[in-house]
Amino acid sequence: MPAMRRSNYLAMRKMPRLRPTLQMSKVRLHRTIEKIQLTKVLVSIKIFPSDTTTDMNVLKDKVRKTLEGKASIYKYEEEPVAFGLVALIAHVLVPEEVQGRMDEVEDLLKQTDGVSEVQVMVSRRIA
Numbered sequence: 293m294p295a296m297r298r299s300n301y302l303a304m305r306k307m308p309r310l311r312p313t314l315q316m317s318k319v320r321l322h323r324t325i326e327k328i329q330l331t332k333v334l335v336s337i338k339i340f341p342s343d344t345t346t347d348m349n350v351l352k353d354k355v356r357k358t359l360e361g362k363a364s365i366y367k368y369e370e371e372p373v374a375f376g377l378v379a380l381i382a383h384v385l386v387p388e389e390v391q392g393r394m395d396e397v398e399d400l401l402k403q404t405d406g407v408s409e410v411q412v413m414v415s416r417r418i419a
């Protein structure tokens with residue numbers, strides 16, 4: 293029996309290490325890991341005002357206040373539609389990890405005073 297053990301031992305060679313072990317003495321995190329939001333969704337939403345005489349700056353302020361805490365505004369654009377009607381295009385950053393947040397943002401915008409219609413144009417994921 294001891295001869296068998298010796299033959300098994302001799303059959304296995306010691307393999308050289310391919311990579312040395314990595315030692316890290318100090319690791320610093322600037323933020324806690326749970327606070328880091330890895331991805332967001334950039335959504336372009338066309339907002340039609342309820343009247344042609346609507347002040348766009350007032351509408352922008354209402355939209356920003358409505359979405360506070362749910363999403364953030366990246367930028368605004370204005371697009372002429374027809375007969376003096378100008379649509380507001382809001383580029384909104386929505387966190388991806390929250391389920392149903394986009395539906396909630398859309399519903400909040402539809403309920404905003406001075407908004408007649410809301411159309412989601414483009415939705416894209418950004419890092």
